[in-house]
Amino acid sequence: MRYIEPHAHMVSRTTDDYMALACAGCKAVNEPAFWAGFDRASSQGFYDYFRQITEYEPKRAAKFCIDHYCWLCINPKESEDVVLAREVMSIIPDFIQCDNVLGIGEIGLNKNTRNELQILEEHIQLAIDHDQMILVHTPHLEDKLKGTKLIVDALCNHSSIDPSKVIIDHVEEHTAPLVMDKGFWAGMTLYPESKVTPNRAVDMLELYGHERVWMNSACDWGVSDPLSVPKAVLEMRRRGYDDSFIDKVVYLNPAQFMGQNPKFKLS
Amino acid sequence: MSEKKTNLVDLGFMDARIKLIDIAAFLDRIDRHDQSDDYRVSALKGAFPELLSSETGRAARVLDLLSDQSTEPVNESNIQGAFGAPSPEQ
Numbered sequence: 001m002r003y004i005e006p007h008a009h010m011v012s013r014t015t016d017d018y019m020a021l022a023c024a025g026c027k028a029v030n031e032p033a034f035w036a037g038f039d040r041a042s043s044q045g046f047y048d049y050f051r052q053i054t055e056y057e058p059k060r061a062a063k064f065c066i067d068h069y070c071w072l073c074i075n076p077k078e079s080e081d082v083v084l085a086r087e088v089m090s091i092i093p094d095f096i097q098c099d100n101v102l103g104i105g106e107i108g109l110n111k112n113t114r115n116e117l118q119i120l121e122e123h124i125q126l127a128i129d130h131d132q133m134i135l136v137h138t139p140h141l142e143d144k145l146k147g148t149k150l151i152v153d154a155l156c157n158h159s160s161i162d163p164s165k166v167i168i169d170h171v172e173e174h175t176a177p178l179v180m181d182k183g184f185w186a187g188m189t190l191y192p193e194s195k196v197t198p199n200r201a202v203d204m205l206e207l208y209g210h211e212r213v214w215m216n217s218a219c220d221w222g223v224s225d226p227l228s229v230p231k232a233v234l235e236m237r238r239r240g241y242d243d244s245f246i247d248k249v250v251y252l253n254p255a256q257f258m259g260q261n262p263k264f265k266l267s
Numbered sequence: 268m269s270e271k272k273t274n275l276v277d278l279g280f281m282d283a284r285i286k287l288i289d290i291a292a293f294l295d296r297i298d299r300h301d302q303s304d305d306y307r308v309s310a311l312k313g314a315f316p317e318l319l320s321s322e323t324g325r326a327a328r329v330l331d332l333l334s335d336q337s338t339e340p341v342n343e344s345n346i347q348g349a350f351g352a353p354s355p356e357q
Contacts, residue, residue, distance in 0.1 A: 077347050111344035112335075141349035145334035174330035199279065200326065240273050 001025040003229055003250035006258070007106075007135075007169060007187060007216030009034050010057055010068070011049075017219070017226045018064040024230045027251070027266055028067040030216075030258060031057060032106035032135050035077040037221050043087035046074060050091070054098040067267055069258060071105035071135045072096070079110075079119035089119075089126055096130055102261045103127065105135025106169065109147040112139060120154055128158065133261055134166040138175065141194060148175040152182055165260055167214070170195055176208050185257050189218040190228035198232035202239060205249065214254045310352030 005021060008029045021029065031053050033046075040046060053070040061068035072095055074088040095101060107123040109116045127134045134155075139147035151168065155161050168179040169187030172195065179186045188204060189195040196204070201215055219226040229250055236246050258264040290311075297303045314332045317325045335353040 080344070110347060111349075112340050113344050114340045114342055117340050139349065141351045142333060142335045142353045143349050145331065146337060149338070150340060172330055173324075173327040174334065199282075203326070238273060238278055239275070 001230070001233060001250075002027050002247070003233070004028045004030070004214075004254040004258075005217060005219075005226070005229060006030040006214045006254040007032060007189065007218045008226065009218070009220035010061065011052055012036075012221040013219055013226060015060070015063075018061060018066060020227055022064040022066055024227055026066055026229075028069065028254075028258075029061060030069045030071070030102070030254070032071040032137070033073045033075060034106060034137075034220065035075045039078055039081075043084065043091060046088045047091055050095045054095055054100060058100050065267075067265075069100045069102050069264060071103050072101060073104050073107045073123055074119070075106060076108050076110040076116045076120065076137060076139075080113060080115050082115050082119060085119045086122070089122060092126065093130065096132065099263060102258055102264060103133035103135060103165075104130075106137035107134065108137035108151055109139050110137075110143070112143055112147045112150060117150060117154065120151065124154065124158055124161070128160050133257075134161075136166065136168045138168060138170045144170070144172065145174055148178055152178055152184070155184070156182060164212075167257055169216070170218070171204075172196055173200070173204060173207070176204055180208055180212065183212075185212045185214070188213065188215050190215060190225070190232055191218065191223070192225055192228075193223050198228060198235045201232050202235045205236075210245070210249050210253070212253070212257075213249070214257065215250060306355050307350060307352045 002025050005026050008031055010029055010031055033049070033053065050072055058068040072092045074085045079085040104123055104127040107120055109120060124134065136151055138144050138151060148168070155166060163183035167185035167187050170189045171179055171186045176186050188201045190198055190201055205213065215229050215232050217224060217226050217228040233246055233250060255266065297308060310333055314329045317328050333352050
């Protein structure tokens with residue numbers, strides 16, 4: 001089996017996890033910029049973080065024959081402070097040309113506030129100005145439905161946004177149709193305690209189709225499982241899906257989306 | 268899909284069984300400790316009728332019932348986390 005882990009926060013994971021991913025067939029990881037578990041005090045902290053995911057993390061992944069790609073932004077959990085958010089956004093253009101940067105993300109909303117929405121809008125404009133793809137985080141739990149609607153509206157307000165170059169991640173059964181009906185890609189995140197289980201992710205493939213979707217572990221410093229995508233593959237096999245179907249969902253689909261940026265080249 | 272149809276009840280029944288019993292035990296536990304008047308418990312119980320529905324789409328409807336249904340962005344938030352059900356203030 002071969003697969004791509006299209007959403008993983010590897011800066012929070014051990015080298016043993018890289019080994020486990022490689023042994024499970026992972027060929028590439030995709031690392032959106034995220035919240036480190038605490039609020040950073042200055043844009044300098046983000047500058048160092050962007051260096052880490054553009055310079056250091058690809059080397060760590062390469063030791064396990066895994067290609068590493070990343071996305072840049074200030075995540076919505078820290079964008080309530082609009083002054084800090086704008087300082088961080090001002091340094092992103094310095095990194096966009098790095099070899100492994102595929103776009104702007106994971107932008108989005110957290111508690112659906114006006115400041116978060118303002119910074120989301122400015123990130124969308126940043127992506128448009130620099131002709132970048134977009135990877136979107138949708139809020140957690142009770143905030144997801146409302147946040148997804150606000151995000152879809154914000155994206156659709158820009159006529160220059162091509163939905164086929166935007167993935168809206170962490171969809172669940174109640175939000176997947178909102179995203180897919182507008183032509184956006186949808187990401188399903190497999191978490192042990194929230195978001196979706198491998199069973200439900202495969203259910204969603206049956207309900208909404210297997211075009212323009214990917215599955216990811218979004219493994220980070222919290223409760224998460226870097227091998228959740230292979231576990232969803234096992235669930236597909238149990239239900240009788242063949243190798244070509246599985247390959248499309250966990251390898252060809254993420255490769256198709258990320259491959260819209262010419263910098264994405266699987267070694 | 269292969270021609271041979273997988274028995275999904277064989278595959279999922281024990282998992283569903285233990286989750287159902289776990290929910291029942293959770294309700295017993297919070298009753299026993301006088302903590303059942305929490306808004307999250309009310310929201311959870313409000314979704315139970317969907318389990319008895321014969322109409323497909325139960326998961327999406329349960330998620331809807333556990334979601335904030337307001338539509339306008341809020342002015343500000345003094346928390347970063349979420350709790351699994353809309354608070355009475357939302």
